[in-house]
Amino acid sequence: MTATTTAPTRTRGPRPALGTYVALDLRRQVRDRVGMFFIVALPSFMYVVFGLGSDDRVGSGNVAMYVMTSMATYAAVTATTTVAGTATVEQTMGWGRQLALTPLRPLTIVGMKAAVAMAVAAVAVTLVFAVGAVTGASGAASDWVLSALVIWIGSAMFAIYGLAICLVFRGPNTPGIASGLIVVMAFLGNLFTPMDGLMLDIGRLTPMYGFAALAHYPQTDGWLPLGDHDPLWLPVANVLAWTVIFSLLALWGVRRSRART
Amino acid sequence: MNTPAIRATGLRKTFRAGDGSTVVAVDDVDLTIAAGEIVAFLGPNGAGKTTTVDMLLGLTRPDAGTVEVYGVEPGAAVRAGRVSAVMQTGGLLPDFTVEETVRAIAATHGRSDRVAAVIERAALSEIADRRVQACSGGEQQRLKFALALVPDPDLVILDEPTAGMDVATRQHFWDTMRADAAQGRTIVFATHYLAEADEFAERTVLIARGRIVADGPTADVRASFGGRTVSFRPPDDVVRPDGLDPAWLARVEQALTPLGVTGVEVSSASLEAAFLALTGDASLADPAPTTPELTGATR
Numbered sequence: 001m002t003a004t005t006t007a008p009t010r011t012r013g014p015r016p017a018l019g020t021y022v023a024l025d026l027r028r029q030v031r032d033r034v035g036m037f038f039i040v041a042l043p044s045f046m047y048v049v050f051g052l053g054s055d056d057r058v059g060s061g062n063v064a065m066y067v068m069t070s071m072a073t074y075a076a077v078t079a080t081t082t083v084a085g086t087a088t089v090e091q092t093m094g095w096g097r098q099l100a101l102t103p104l105r106p107l108t109i110v111g112m113k114a115a116v117a118m119a120v121a122a123v124a125v126t127l128v129f130a131v132g133a134v135t136g137a138s139g140a141a142s143d144w145v146l147s148a149l150v151i152w153i154g155s156a157m158f159a160i161y162g163l164a165i166c167l168v169f170r171g172p173n174t175p176g177i178a179s180g181l182i183v184v185m186a187f188l189g190n191l192f193t194p195m196d197g198l199m200l201d202i203g204r205l206t207p208m209y210g211f212a213a214l215a216h217y218p219q220t221d222g223w224l225p226l227g228d229h230d231p232l233w234l235p236v237a238n239v240l241a242w243t244v245i246f247s248l249l250a251l252w253g254v255r256r257s258r259a260r261t
Numbered sequence: 262m263n264t265p266a267i268r269a270t271g272l273r274k275t276f277r278a279g280d281g282s283t284v285v286a287v288d289d290v291d292l293t294i295a296a297g298e299i300v301a302f303l304g305p306n307g308a309g310k311t312t313t314v315d316m317l318l319g320l321t322r323p324d325a326g327t328v329e330v331y332g333v334e335p336g337a338a339v340r341a342g343r344v345s346a347v348m349q350t351g352g353l354l355p356d357f358t359v360e361e362t363v364r365a366i367a368a369t370h371g372r373s374d375r376v377a378a379v380i381e382r383a384a385l386s387e388i389a390d391r392r393v394q395a396c397s398g399g400e401q402q403r404l405k406f407a408l409a410l411v412p413d414p415d416l417v418i419l420d421e422p423t424a425g426m427d428v429a430t431r432q433h434f435w436d437t438m439r440a441d442a443a444q445g446r447t448i449v450f451a452t453h454y455l456a457e458a459d460e461f462a463e464r465t466v467l468i469a470r471g472r473i474v475a476d477g478p479t480a481d482v483r484a485s486f487g488g489r490t491v492s493f494r495p496p497d498d499v500v501r502p503d504g505l506d507p508a509w510l511a512r513v514e515q516a517l518t519p520l521g522v523t524g525v526e527v528s529s530a531s532l533e534a535a536f537l538a539l540t541g542d543a544s545l546a547d548p549a550p551t552t553p554e555l556t557g558a559t560r
Contacts, residue, residue: 014370014371014372015371016368016369016370016371017367017368017369017371017373018368018369020364020365020368020373021365021368021369024357024361024364024365024368025365027361028354028356028357028361031356032356090352090354093352093353093354093355094348094350094352094353095352095353095354096352097320097348097350097352098348098352098353098366098405098408099369100318100320100339101318101320101339101345101346101348101409102339102366102369102370103339103340103341103342103369103370103371104369
């Protein structure tokens with residue numbers, strides 16, 4: 001039996017051990033082998049299909065590197081969105097109400113889930129880049145590192161996206177909706193097929209465009225496959241704007257999920 | 262300690278129903294619970310128990326009224342670890358093990374030192390490595406109880422705590438709760454099991470249709486409503502498979518009316534009688550006698 005005393009002056013508990021929580025949640029995530037296969041292995045496979053052996057020059061590297069960057073971007077986005085999508089399941093199970101009875105603030109909960117998502121994203125990006133490195137993608141080493149960092153850090157934005165979608169549209173199909181929208185956004189974001197003209201103008205306003213453009217920036221300095229050019233401020237503004245929008249949606253979703261309906 | 266564990270005044274909460282109309286779930290509830298009390302929050306399903314519990318925990322914002330837990334707003338009391346709860350609809354993650362669940366929640370409280378203690382306390386040691394999805398309803402309920410003990414709270418609010426437990430587990434659970442209460446923990450539990458309120462609570466708060474209809478020592482609540490029932494056995498020839506002969510009942514009422522007897526009904530002398538009288542639909546029972554008798558109960 002543990003000693004129980006009332007402490008009338010107690011107003012603040014001990015500091016939460018956020019790292020421990022994230023580690024436990026990450027381990028739970030990685031135990032899902034089927035899910036991990038699709039997050040980590042599928043984009044590598046797509047790189048092999050689309051990018052293998054394309055040695056034409058693009059910016060400081062070759063086409064294979066360009067495709068590798070695109071697929072790593074897609075991999076990171078899929079990883080963070082899928083992991084964040086498990087938040088839906090957690091909400092359905094009422095885990096959000098359980099967490100609401102802890103000292104954690106809504107923003108902390110969002111942040112911890114994003115951390116788990118980013119850990120998985122790091123694995124996905126590393127794997128696609130590793131496959132690229134051994135199959136002929138080439139370019140300046142500093143551009144590789146810079147691209148990988150941009151992809152990894154930028155994918156945080158899509159962890160927030162996944163949380164937002166799954167918290168706002170609650171239901172068993174939500175993770176599917178989130179993943180489906182990602183494919184649409186990846187096309188509009190110039191990741192799968194080079195765009196120009198009106199489609200490009202529309203695409204520039206969509207959430208994945210800025211992120212993908214920044215991922216390619218070290219290699220291409222903003223030049224697009226069909227001859228257009230993006231000044232650096234454009235993708236930066238896109239990323240900032242959509243990060244704010246996703247964050248507000250996610251916060252609203254967390255608040256709403258605490259109330260019993 | 263002078264600060265009450267809970268002080269709620271004028272609590273009101275409405276929900277919008279699917280067809281656009283509003284439903285009043287909790288209507289003008291006043292409730293003060295002193296530190297160290299064991300209080301049953303008793304009412305039928307849909308009476309507003311869980312909504313009230315949610316407001317006491319800061320999970321739902323009341324439309325009107327105020328809640329203080331140990332003198333501060335509920336969210337602050339939760340963050341300080343002074344209050345915790347076993348919630349009816351609070352959930353667990355099916356792919357965590359029992360121990361991982363406890364460790365995860367302990368981490369959020371910064372109380373990883375409590376993991377072993379609460380696992381033992383909730384009798385979970387033997388199933389610590391089991392996945393939550395493989396646990397029975399009663400085992401999951403014990404796990405939720407373990408989570409509630411993690412911050413070593415001064416006040417525990419339990420919403421239907423023994424749902425899914427078998428008789429022996431339920432007995433063990435209440436033994437644990439009694440030991441806790443003896444050490445000064447305040448315990449508030451919502452239940453629709455009359456026997457649980459009768460057996461474990463010093464004080465019973467009856468809630469029906471969002472309102473508190475009785476509040477007093479459990480023995481008084483039982484005595485003042487159950488003790489006044491006069492029961493008698495009807496002759497065999499008026500007892501039919503579908504109930505008593507209505508014509509005979511009408512004659513009984515007619516005969517009793519000159520004696521000042523109103524609201525003849527079939528009931529047994531127990532807390533259950535009080536429960537039904539107070540929580541039943543107003544159109545079915547004569548509501549007039551309940552109001553004066555309420556005063557008797559709280560006296």
